[in-house]
Amino acid sequence: MQNYMDYATCAKMFTQGQKARMQAALNSSAGNRNNLWTSSNLIATGTNDGYTPVTCAPIADFNASTYRICAGESVTFTDLSYNAPKDNSWTYSWSFPGGTPSTSTDSMPTITYNTPGIYDVSLTVTNSAGSDSYTRNQLIIVKQTSGGGATPFTEGFEDAAFPVNSTNNNLSWEYEFNTSTAWDRTTLASYSGNASIMIDNQNVADGMVNSFISPTIDFSNVTSTGIMTFKVAYAQIDNTSSDLLRVLFSKDCGKTWQVRFARSGAQLASASPTSGNFIPSTTAEWQEFSIPLSIFAGEQSIYVKFEMTSGGGNKCYVDDINIQATTGVEELINDEQIQLYPNPSAGNVTVKLNTDLAVPASIQILDISGRVIIDKTVQLSQNPVNINNENTLIPGTYFVNITAGNKKWVKKLVVLK
Ligand SMILES: [Ca+2]
Incomplete structure (x- = not known):
């Protein structure tokens, strides 16, 4: 490469002293400067006649x-x-x-x-x-697009061989690592059983992305009320921690992913910030999230990815991943098993349970991202249940989960003000 400027109209641009300095530099043996302008070097570097191009061997890529x-x-x-x-x-x-x-x-x-x-x-x-x-x-x-998991599908991380499934390799999970310190099965804490999966964000550089990916799961039986729930225990180190947990779904074996859950920092936290090692000691330090699955209803092959983008926080644990193909039939609500009224409402709602249902029943109201806003256990004697939460429920769409015995109903609630 050459930086060429035409000084032809400026015949006396250097002083005699400058000229002498340049000649001294070019004649100096320091750094082999006096070789630069020899005819053999000019030929070898292709800057004089007589240069023969040399073909180099390729470098494969x-x-x-x-x-x-x-x-x-x-x-x-x-x-x-x-x-x-x-x-x-x-x-x-x-x-x-x-x-x-x-x-x-x-x-x-x-x-x-x-x-x-x-x-x-x-x-x-x-x-x-x-x-x-x-x-x-x-x-x-x-x-693979078949032969993996079926609904109802659960993963509790109890198999010591995780991510390998020691009884059925078609149910093995996969790690997708950005760093050597990443998600790993742990017995430090669990919501159920003895183990969960954990990433220690304290030891992962900010911005690094680490994931674990499910086997293919057959969603053929998933209906419009299908739901995935999972438990998370996470604490920030301080209120600047911004660790981001996302849950993504793929219909094409992981070529492309759809984000269905994303929470970071205080939104994700289930316990107060701590600079020590966060190890949840009770189930109260965990929270449940849920993701409606209706947009994947009937798909034959779905992969689910849990992805952490570390942001300087503390340990994050996940346990009890539970995919339910159906959580009840909405028609049953119209069949007066469950009544929810008024709907839309301003936030004050009455839930009426058919008296044949098992008790106690639980009523949860979740926001659109799956966060539990209201969680009530009710006895039949309290039926119908008035939920007076005009101040808690801001305008938007909510899911009302009603569980009684082994039955669960999901109903959409619209809050208008
Ligand atoms: Ca477990």
Whole structure:
């Protein structure tokens, strides 16, 4: 590269002293400066006649159109090798273990993967000057779309082999790590059983993203009242901690994800900030969240991802993931098993239970993001139940969960002011 300026109209731009200084520098052996302008160097660097270009050997590189697919789908690989101009001498030799075809000599091959697994990809590129090879380990993740979980689906992290399911590998989960310290099964605390899954945000750099991903789950039986619930225990270190927990769903084996839950910092916290190690000692330090599943009703293959973006806070635990295909039939409410009125309301609502229902019954009112706003246990003698919460319920849409015995109803409540 050369910085060229034309000083032809300025014949005396340097003083005699400056000229002498420049000549002294160019004749100095310091840093081999006196070699810079020798004819042999000018030829070798191509800045004088007689230069013969040298063809360099390529350096192999490539990328893929996607890195996660469902079994039976294809990936297109694109050669990105560099270090020499591409000419007719270039040849490509790809290796695709697990792929069909398993080798290729194209510069942009498309490969189909029919069997679930995690696969390496190698490219050897050659030109007239030499060759280079590049292997990207565990590059292509191929997921199954059937044979995994069915609803009702639960995960309580009690299997010591987690994320592997020690009795059925089709139910194994997957870690997606950004850092070496990330989600891991723990027996430090649990909501049920002896174990949960935990990430220690204190030991993860801000902004790092770490996830755990479910096996494929068949949502064929999920109805418009299907719900996923899960328990979270989390504390900030102080009120600036901004750890973000998101729950995402994928209909295409993880190529694309839809966010269905996102809470961070104080919104996520189930306990007061603490600078010590947060270990919940009672179930009161956990909270339950729920995600309506109606938009995935009938899907044959759904993957669920829990994703933490660390933000300087304390430990976060997750336990008791529970996917219910149906949480009751709304028609039953019209059938006078459950009545909710007035609806829409200003926040004061009456819930009336059919007297045949088991008691005690629980009534929870959740906001649209799944946070429990009101949680009541009622005896039949209190039936009907008046929930006077004009000040608690701001205008919006809520879910009212009514559980009596082994039955659960979900009803939408609209609050207007
Ligand atoms: Ca557990």
